[in-house]
Amino acid sequence: MKRLSNLLVVIIPLVLLWACSSHPYSKTNRDHRQQAKQYSKELRQFPPRHGGDDSLHYGPIWVGTTNFNLRKPNYVVIHHTAQHSVDQTLRTFTLPRTSVSSHYVIGRNGEVYQMLNDYYRAWHGGIGKWGNNEDLNSSSIGIELDNNGYEPFSEELIESLLDLLHVLKDRHGIPTANFIGHSDIAPSRKVDPNANFPWKKLAEEGFGLWYDDIAVTPKVLGDSLKVQDQDLTRTRQLRVAKSEVMVGGSSTDSLDITINPREALRIIGYDTSDMPAAVRAFKLHFIQKDIQPVLSDDELKILYNLYQKYL
Template identity: 30%
Template sequence: MLLTACTGPAHLETRNGYVVDHRHVAPSHNSRVRHLVLHYTDSSEADSLATLTGPHVSTHYVLPLPTHQHHGDPLVYQLVDESRRAWHAGASAWKGHPSINDTSIGIEIVNGGPDRPFNEVERLLETDPATVIHWAPYPEAQIETLIALMHDIIDRHGIHPTDVVAHSDIAPNRKIDPGPAFPWKRLYEAGIGVWPEDDAVARYRAAFENCPPQLETLQHALQAWGYPLRVTGELDRRTAVVLRAFQMRFRPTDYRGLPDAESAAILWALLDKYHPETLQRLQYPIRRQGQGACR
């Protein structure tokens, strides 16, 4: 009785200068979180934690290499509460929504990234994309922990599969993480994110090898999928880096940022599966039988 008198009813919360009554709860609300963004740290665990707990950048979670455990369970660092806005995405956009920091949870995965500095990688990707770049692998145990973490976040916030994105998806002009070594298909097989159907890819590839979509149409399709891209009808730098981000994720064996039938087929198969309504707005030229050019 004395304890109850001291603390007051459980539904009342005393704050500085007022009291909040929690008895009336509105059911009509949802999470502000719409996106889940994956990054790699491109540095060691110690350096990553030092940077991400500094004054300039942050993230909600850091996933270390699979060496830390607590009573047999893998350890994950949480640096920012999910209700708070972490500074991990920077200038970014997805599906027409800018400032992805405002609506996202960020996960930084401890991974060494490419075998050379970022500026050199950027230069090579733009000037000599055939150069072989070696990327640090993601250990299976680390991915298993990531899958558990992502399932937890996705279930609590109701994040749509198409809004599970790479940093390179939402900021393709300046970011390449988590890179082509990241196992997106492995996540899809675990029930996370998106992946095209093989038969749909084969069907569209057969059509596009005879008559590929015009570049303007391809730009419209990339924009419809979610990329921040302006339709110009030209293979400008922005289009090349968006294609590179798309290929790193869905066709990591060749991510030169050049348009080709296979990349277009993967993109159309994804739209067919997840955004079929957009295909009605996308027109691409069809080759007439016996003619040598598309109409």
């Protein structure tokens, strides 16, 4: 009996060791820990190391403060993977040569993979801009959704995403308006998440803003609603029903409003240096049926309603 228990003492750790090393990502996990350790070491260093800034006129003593914590993410950027499986994405994000990653990956079946601590900077945004923020990777959490780029998002995936967003919003106090898509921050380069993404449902749960339905109904003004304008930089005037822009306004009284699409998109956050791209990104997020770089009067009313919320 004693011999058996001795044998088990030897065998069990060996089995555990084998189980761990057979994990397809065990090497990556080891490297991840090593890298994290390196960064922790750097953060712990006091006085902080000079990075070639010896020309600065430092005082004669070093003074540390205890009044600090870690910087928090303030945005969530949502992506689709444009790949065929969650395994393919996990592999892509663990290959050093790809230089891409995200904090979370959500599979079609709703499984959530966390690949990085929220406080680390993932490489998911690339070159982009939202408002005056040109380094979204430094201030955001990236979430990649398992989707080939064209298909609808599975119900399980969206349910898991909403659960995760609730956790992140509570944990970091992320403002409602700061839940955005990759195409929003990189209009001329990116089209994710695709037009099937339920932005309205997210906004109903407190993640991102949405326009008031009243802004596009009732359609009482006939043909002018169908007008499209290719000149995206021109200030336009619209005659709208009062009920479309004012609480308690009547649908029979009309009102003239003035809107400059470039200014309105800029206030929402879009980089408007390429206006057709900015309009396409706006429509991918808020219109979703058509993403041509033109703005109908209906779409302008949606833009007008939204930009007032961002003011």
